[in-house]
Each structure stands twice: as structure tokens, then as C-alpha cells.
Amino acid sequence: MIEQQIQQFNADVDHLLETGQLPSSADPDHQALLHLAQQLAQLRLQPSSIQQAATAQRLQQPSIRKQYSGGFMLKSKMRMALAVVMALVIATIAVPPLRSYANQILRQIGWLSVTNEPTKAEQLLTATEVPPIPDQPTATPPVLSDASPFNLTYLPAGYVAKPSYSGRYYANDSTPDSIYISVRSIEEGSSLGVGAASTTPITVRNTQGLYIEQAPLYIKAKEGKMYQEDLETVAVNLVLWEENGQIIIIESYVLDQTTLIQIAEGLEVN
């Protein structure tokens, strides 16, 4: 009996994946499983032709092509491995900063590692290959879909809440600034590269946090165009900390450490 159920389930799932049509079943348990299968299929991300072309271009790089066409025998591998080890040893001894620069974790906030790696925005602008350029400036405040778990009891003068951003985005109409609050579940191993931005350990809401000054996290177009040479990074100041297993970030283009901490201290849990 159970074997028949399993067989029918797999046949129905294959039908669902091949046709996009959800089979109907009189058995509510079976139907619920098929609905779940449909949801699982809809989680899938589809690659774009741009991504496929970019990967193909990457595979055309001489170093990879050489390995492909020349065969990659054991002796060659050993020689290369030895050369790499030698180069690393020499570089580490001769150039001490190399030891400390790469992938340095500046601060661990909960499961989030704040590192000195270049931010995604910096990586995009310094990439040698032309990356896909976003259609919209990433400095545009995101539209958040979930309600904020906090109320603000302190807001600096001039800032007003933007209703469509669920209590997380506050704009200042007289000066070009905004306050953006994000609350995110982060799992072990997540990292946030902040490049060369300065970081200061702080205490916020009775816990250890971090103030980061002028982190170039965003990109905007200099004159409205979105070609790579017309892009520049946008730096923000932010405070971040962990609370109830979530990473909370408050950021602004201009507000300083004291003000951002004051906003953080004034958050009330909904």
C-alpha cells in the first residue's frame, strides 16, 4: 500500500515538474504533499543568458584553456603545487603585511563576521570583467516586505517615516540623508565585507556591537547613467548588533556614532 503511494507520488511529482500542472488527488494528504512539491519547485532560481555567457567567457581565460588543452598530469600538478607553496613561503616571509591583510575578521557579531574584504560594491567597480550592471542604483532604499519588529522612540529632527517601507526607512527631505533599519536572521558563517572602513566596538542595548564609519556598501550612478565607468560607491555609517538571534543594522549616510546609537537605544520591541 505504502509502496503504491510512494510510486504514485513520484509519478505525480514528475508530471508536475514536466508540465507545470498540479495533478489532483482525492486523498487530501497526497494532495498536500503535491502542493508542497510545487512550492519546493517554485523556490528555484533560473539562470539568465547573461550569466551563462559570463561563465563561458570566464572559462575562455588563457590559464584555464591552457590546462584544458595541455592535459593536467600528476607531475605538472606537483610542480605547480610546489611552486605555489614556495611563492607563499617567500611572500609571507618577505612581505609581512600579506599575512595579516587577507580575510581578516574585524569583529564577530553573533554569527556575522565583519571583515576587511572589499564590499560587494567595491568588487563590482574594480572587477576587470564587465559585470552585469544593476538596473537601479543600489543606493535606492529597498522596499521591505515584512513589518518592522521595532518602534522608534527617538528620531533626529528632520527625518520622517516613509509609510511604504514598514517603519524601517526614514528620509530627511531637507538634507540628502536617510535612516535605514534592517533586522535579519543570519546563520553561522555569514560575513559582511566593509573594506577599509573604520570600525569601533561599541556597547548598544546592553550588548556588544560595532560602529562602522563610511563603509562603501552601495553604488550609484554619477550622472544617472549605469555604465560601469559612471558608477561610484556610496558610503554609509552604521551600527550593528545581535539581538534575539538577529542582526540589526541602523545606517545613515551622514549621522554619526552617537546619534545612531541613540536611535538604537530608543528602539522598542513591538
Place this chain on the structure above:
Amino acid sequence: MIRIQQPTLDSPTNQIDFAELYTQQYASIYRYIAYRVRDPASTDDLVAHTFERAMTRIETYRAERGSPGAWIFGIARHCVDSYFQRQRRQRWLSLDFIREHVADNTDPIADTLRSETNQQLYQALKKLKAHERDVIALKFGAGLNNRQIAEITGHSESNVGVMLYRSLQRLRQWLPNRGYEQ
């Protein structure tokens, strides 16, 4: 949205036409990796890494050990596993991805519902064992049939079917309101 073209995994010889392999398998490899990693930037890197490894080791392929499709899926699985080890088993979204992703949202109500549902699904998926998550990614991410999954994972085809059925039953138990009844 769901409809997919199942990739062909069959090939009789040791010779692989890399361009053909790339064309045939790119989309399914991408979907599989994206399903497991859920971060577009990391997915792009891992997909490229998978094909780089395949290209530089193409002479190690042996037809008697499986089809080219199964071979490259093996490489992809290894790349993803290594990535998780490097990331200390990171299974969630990067901050940058969240920012980019939410910036595209246009319907807050629909997004809220979809986001909640997906969050619940992701949380439930995390409770599955690693090999069960892998099979689900191969099935619903890459869109492979059970025979193809069996070839890649080394399980029997019937075992794959049982694993999928039981995994979804367990997922359903862990989801609020027991899942997706109409």
C-alpha cells in the same frame, strides 16, 4: 514557472564535448547550486568553478563510471560541499543578497506572503539531513528524474523515490498548519 527540460545524462564514450556539456548542463547545474546555496553571487562563482574543474580535469572522465551529466553533477556537489565547509556551513542569505533581492519587490503584500512561506520552507529544509537536502535540490532545483538522481548519488532509483516521499512528509509535519492544503 515550474516547467523544465530534463537534461540528458547519457553518453557512451570517454570523450566529452565540453561545449556541448556546458550547453546541456549549465541551466540544471545552476539551478541545483542555487537551490542549495540561495545566494546568486556565490551561485555564479560555484557554477563557474564547477565548469572550470570539469574543463581542467576532463581527461579524468571515464564512461564506465557514469554519464558526463552524472560526472559534472558530482563535481558540482563537491564544490557546494566544499563551499559550505569553507563558510562554516553557512546556509542562509548574505546581507548583500537580501538588499539586492528586496529592492526588486513591487507587491508588498504578495511579497510578505511569499517571503513568509519561503522562510518557513527554508527553516524546515534545514532540519532535513544533508543527503535528503541534496536529493531535494537535485529533484526540485536541477529538475532531474529519480533515475538520474540515483546515478549521481549512488542510491537506487527506488530509494530516491522513498527518500523524496519521506522527506516531503517530514517537511510537511514541520510546517505550520501542516503545509499546503487547499
